[in-house]
Amino acid sequence: MKYKEQSQKYIRLFANCFLTRGVVRSLIIDGFRGGFDFIPNDLCDILSSGEHLRIADLYETYGVENQEVIDEYLDFLFSNEYIFLADDNDKDLFPALEPQWKYPATINNAILDIGPEGAYNLEKALKELDELQCVALQIRVYQKRSMDFLRQLAQLTHELTIEQIEVFLPYNELLDPIELQHLAVQFQKIKGIVLHSAPKSYVIDNDYIKKIVDIVFLEYELTDASHCGIVNLEYFSTNIDHYMESQFYNTCLNRKISLDQFGNIKNCPSQQKSYGHIDRSSFRQALEHPDFKKLWTVKKEQIAVCQVCEFRHICTDCRVYLEEPDNMYSKPAKCSYDPYTASWEN
Ligand code: SF4
Numbered sequence: 497m498k499y500k501e502q503s504q505k506y507i508r509l510f511a512n513c514f515l516t517r518g519v520v521r522s523l524i525i526d527g528f529r530g531g532f533d534f535i536p537n538d539l540c541d542i543l544s545s546g547e548h549l550r551i552a553d554l555y556e557t558y559g560v561e562n563q564e565v566i567d568e569y570l571d572f573l574f575s576n577e578y579i580f581l582a583d584d585n586d587k588d589l590f591p592a593l594e595p596q597w598k599y600p601a602t603i604n605n606a607i608l609d610i611g612p613e614g615a616y617n618l619e620k621a622l623k624e625l626d627e628l629q630c631v632a633l634q635i636r637v638y639q640k641r642s643m644d645f646l647r648q649l650a651q652l653t654h655e656l657t658i659e660q661i662e663v664f665l666p667y668n669e670l671l672d673p674i675e676l677q678h679l680a681v682q683f684q685k686i687k688g689i690v691l692h693s694a695p696k697s698y699v700i701d702n703d704y705i706k707k708i709v710d711i712v713f714l715e716y717e718l719t720d721a722s723h724c725g726i727v728n729l730e731y732f733s734t735n736i737d738h739y740m741e742s743q744f745y746n747t748c749l750n751r752k753i754s755l756d757q758f759g760n761i762k763n764c765p766s767q768q769k770s771y772g773h774i775d776r777s778s779f780r781q782a783l784e785h786p787d788f789k790k791l792w793t794v795k796k797e798q799i800a801v802c803q804v805c806e807f808r809h810i811c812t813d814c815r816v817y818l819e820e821p822d823n824m825y826s827k828p829a830k831c832s833y834d835p836y837t838a839s840w841e842n
Pocket residue numbers: 724725726748749764765766767813814815816817
């Protein structure tokens with residue numbers, strides 16, 4: 497009984513740490529520092545069993561034969577700073593965070609796909625995103641472009657509300673890595689440049705540059721929007737904002753607006769349904785359509801299989817590429833995780 501001397505103290509989960517119970521195992525998420533650990537469902541149940549749980553209660557409930565396991569659980573939780581101990585008189589001074597997610601603007605992120613040159617007026621689209629107070633922009637280019645294109649994009653977005661830009665574009669010899677670094681240093685809204693279809697995959701490994709921008713060369717070829725929708729551990733997000741949003745909204749499509757590579761306005765570029773062309777209509781008009789926000793509130797608890805998955809509140813979602821295309825509540829087709837066996841297929 498390693499914690500005998502503290503046995504009258506109360507176990508409190510730090511308010512920034514969240515539990516998600518899965519069908520065979522659970523997650524404990526550190527929403528402040530980022531990251532998570534797997535924990536057994538037994539431990540998740542213990543930690544969820546109420547706010548007034550003393551160490552002594554644990555020893556008593558689980559008996560002498562389980563004392564070693566309880567000590568191991570506590571060692572793990574203390575060493576990772578998931579829990580702390582409170583006295584009788586201060587145990588109620590650390591309330592859990594109330595689940596809520598609020599955002600002051602209608603749109604906070606956008607994807608602009610860019611295909612054939614001149615397919616739509618990019619400047620108009622960016623100006624409208626600015627009026628909507630969009631802060632995060634992903635641009636996916638499918639045809640080779642020069643440095644001038646990137647320079648123009650950086651200049652067009654320089655004065656806008658957009659705070660961070662990630663650009664995917666095909667590799668070509670004219671995109672000189674040194675010039676890309678200079679551009680990113682000059683226009684620090686560009687946080688990521690991914691050159692796909694490159695001869696080999698590598699990352700620009702310069703400590704100074706990495707603080708400003710990730711410049712990545714990828715052998716993988718991106719030919720159109722159908723490459724989107726992959727669910728993978730690398731894309732999971734463990735911050736408080738994402739965790740809270742996932743309690744109420746869809747973590748991919750909520751507050752998103754997009755253009756496909758031909759300029760058609762959509763919630764996401766991969767969707768079939770378009771809400772007009774940006775040159776002849778506007779983002780605001782599209783947002784007024786009763787169907788535009790239909791998927792914004794589809795949360796993981798409503799989605800088959802995901803609803804029992806321990807990753808459901810840190811996972812990105814996809815509502816376009818589905819296991820059952822006609823069922824908007826079916827599992828993302830490009831997720832190979834099976835929460836019933838806790839294993840990834842590939
Ligand atoms: S819904 Fe799917 S295809 Fe659309 S942006 Fe999200 S992940 Fe990509």
